[in-house]
Amino acid sequence: xxxxxxxxxxYICDLxxxxxxxxxxxxxxxxxxxxxxxxxRKGDNLTKQGTFASYVLFIVSGLAIQYVEGDTxxxxxLAIIRPGEFIGMFSLFSNKTxxxxxxxxxxxxxxxxxxxxxxxxxxxNGTFGLSLFRRYSSQTENLFDTLGNALFKQMNGRxxxxxxxIDSFKEExxxxxxxxxxxxxxxxxxxxxxxAVKLLKSLEREGCxxxxxxxxxxxxxxxxxxxxxxx
Amino acid sequence: xxxxxxxxxxYICDLxxxxxxxxxxxxxxxxxxxxxxxxxRKGDNLTKQGTFASYVLFIVSGLAIQYVEGDTxxxxxLAIIRPGEFIGMFSLFSNKTxxxxxxxxxxxxxxxxxxxxxxxxxxxNGTFGLSLFRRYSSQTENLFDTLGNALFKQMNGRxxxxxxxIDSFKEExxxxxxxxxxxxxxxxxxxxxxxAVKLLKSLEREGCxxxxxxxxxxxxxxxxxxxxxxx
DNA sequence: CTCAAAAATTGAACTTGCTCAATTTTTTTA
DNA sequence: TAAAAAAATTGAGCAAGTTCAATTTTTGAG
Numbered sequence: 071x072x073x074x075x076x077x078x079x080x081y082i083c084d085l086x087x088x089x090x091x092x093x094x095x096x097x098x099x100x101x102x103x104x105x106x107x108x109x110x111r112k113g114d115n116l117t118k119q120g121t122f123a124s125y126v127l128f129i130v131s132g133l134a135i136q137y138v139e140g141d142t143x144x145x146x147x148l149a150i151i152r153p154g155e156f157i158g159m160f161s162l163f164s165n166k167t168x169x170x171x172x173x174x175x176x177x178x179x180x181x182x183x184x185x186x187x188x189x190x191x192x193x194x195n196g197t198f199g200l201s202l203f204r205r206y207s208s209q210t211e212n213l214f215d216t217l218g219n220a221l222f223k224q225m226n227g228r229x230x231x232x233x234x235x236i237d238s239f240k241e242e243x244x245x246x247x248x249x250x251x252x253x254x255x256x257x258x259x260x261x262x263x264x265x266a267v268k269l270l271k272s273l274e275r276e277g278c279x280x281x282x283x284x285x286x287x288x289x290x291x292x293x294x295x296x297x298x299x300x301x
Numbered sequence: 302x303x304x305x306x307x308x309x310x311x312y313i314c315d316l317x318x319x320x321x322x323x324x325x326x327x328x329x330x331x332x333x334x335x336x337x338x339x340x341x342r343k344g345d346n347l348t349k350q351g352t353f354a355s356y357v358l359f360i361v362s363g364l365a366i367q368y369v370e371g372d373t374x375x376x377x378x379l380a381i382i383r384p385g386e387f388i389g390m391f392s393l394f395s396n397k398t399x400x401x402x403x404x405x406x407x408x409x410x411x412x413x414x415x416x417x418x419x420x421x422x423x424x425x426n427g428t429f430g431l432s433l434f435r436r437y438s439s440q441t442e443n444l445f446d447t448l449g450n451a452l453f454k455q456m457n458g459r460x461x462x463x464x465x466x467i468d469s470f471k472e473e474x475x476x477x478x479x480x481x482x483x484x485x486x487x488x489x490x491x492x493x494x495x496x497a498v499k500l501l502k503s504l505e506r507e508g509c510x511x512x513x514x515x516x517x518x519x520x521x522x523x524x525x526x527x528x529x530x531x532x
Numbered sequence: 533c534t535c536a537a538a539a540a541t542t543g544a545a546c547t548t549g550c551t552c553a554a555t556t557t558t559t560t561t562a
Numbered sequence: 563t564a565a566a567a568a569a570a571t572t573g574a575g576c577a578a579g580t581t582c583a584a585t586t587t588t589t590g591a592g
Binding site: 138140141142144146160162163169170189192193194195196197198199200202203204206207208210211213214216217218220221222260 | 371375377391394400423425427428430433434438439441442447448452453491
Binding site: 533534535536537538539540541542543544545546547548549550551552553554555556557558559560561562 | 563564565566567568569570571572573574575576577578579580581582583584585586587588589590591592
């Protein structure tokens with residue numbers, strides 16, 4: 071992680087997220103004034119679960135992975151974060167620490183917005199608050215689905231979900247699987263690395279997928295969706 | 302579930318939640334105008350996961366249990382809801398259906414507020430939105446803890462958490478355990494009913510708790526907290 | 533390009549917690 | 563209050579998925 075040069079700052083200062091579009095000029099300036107631009111290198115932690123959270127991160131470019139950590143060096147991957155998305159919104163209120171960690175899968179241009187700046191604008195501008203609330207909500211909904219999957223599905227179904235989820239990034243990011251280790255994939259499904267490997271091989275034998283070193287090519291979506299349902 | 306008489310309505314029309322306190326008179330009126338008062342009988346569903354959600358529920362009196370449902374008649378209990386709390390806020394935006402079910406543990410006086418009324422006020426009144434956002438946030442934080450527990454802890458720890466959680470209602474609602482079956486308790490910990498029974502007996506043998514038919518008395522909080530940590 | 537480290541792979545043994553079935557206790561209904 | 567239904571209890575066997583250890587493959591550094 072390093073601070074950005076002037077060039078970088080000009081590049082990323084373009085506030086395109088829909089909730090910023092609705093802002094009156096003075097509020098936009100407030101965000102501009104309070105934000106800090108940072109470049110996180112591949113492998114850097116953007117947020118670390120449990121650390122003090124005084125800001126929210128807005129991803130301008132790059133991909134990051136969001137995950138919760140358990141005690142014994144176990145973790146569970148929640149989502150892959152794309153440009154235009156926020157990290158840390160769940161820590162905007164009441165609780166002072168990040169509820170999850172996040173890690174740069176590629177170099178990430180990010181800016182940090184102070185929580186106070188956001189809540190101040192929300193207080194003054196209902197439309198802004200509503201827009202942010204909508205974003206926040208859709209993240210929470212994903213959390214419900216994640217919880218439901220973790221609780222009620224077993225290995226095969228969760229793993230099929232995981233492959234379909236990661237595959238959904240492939241159009242925009244063709245090398246997405248190259249960025250993920252077997253452990254990363256396993257942690258999306260909440261299973262052990264060894265189990266993930268065994269499932270991959272088994273799905274390949276059944277003709278659902280093709281494995282080329284790190285890349286995974288889904289060859290039978292219907293079958294995989296079927297496994298996801300039944301699982 | 303039945304509609305309320307005039308008397309009931311007068312009784313429950315007292316909008317005491319902090320986020321309502323901050324409302325200007327006209328917005329309060331808007332909520333008053335749009336809401337419907339309902340009495341849910343013990344055992345009634347206040348919300349049913351997957352059904353269309355055009356309103357948010359505000360609990361005036363009574364206790365309810367919030368849970369997510371899986372496919373094969375499995376469910377997982379998220380929380381016990383007290384008077385002054387909302388149900389269905391997670392469905393306020395984007396998604397059209399309730400993400401969880403809820404069930405009246407006792408008779409519940411509830412009023413229903415149309416989503417449109419809420420979003421309209423949020424749009425006009427940033428302070429109201431901020432206040433609602435804070436509530437919503439604290440629910441989401443609980444969701445993270447729930448997810449973490451479900452993913453990383455095993456039976457013993459989750460079950461200790463469950464007992465401590467339910468016990469935290471005992472001061473205000475001394476008969477809280479009488480309202481819950483073994484299956485209800487098991488579903489808070491995400492384990493089978495049989496496992497819950499076995500754990501209860503085992504905790505009793507170890508001197509952590511006393512069992513009197515349905516009531517459970519925690520006799521060694523420290524030990525239970527220890528199990529919660531290790532688990 | 534070569535070597536060392538990290539990641540992926542595989543199978544066997546093991547653990548956790550579930551399911552099933554039988555029995556007892558409690559609650560509800562007539 | 564008695565009978566029926568529902569809930570709680572118990573133990574045995576079972577299944578899902580983990581852990582461990584050994585091996586192979588891939589990646590990264592110099």
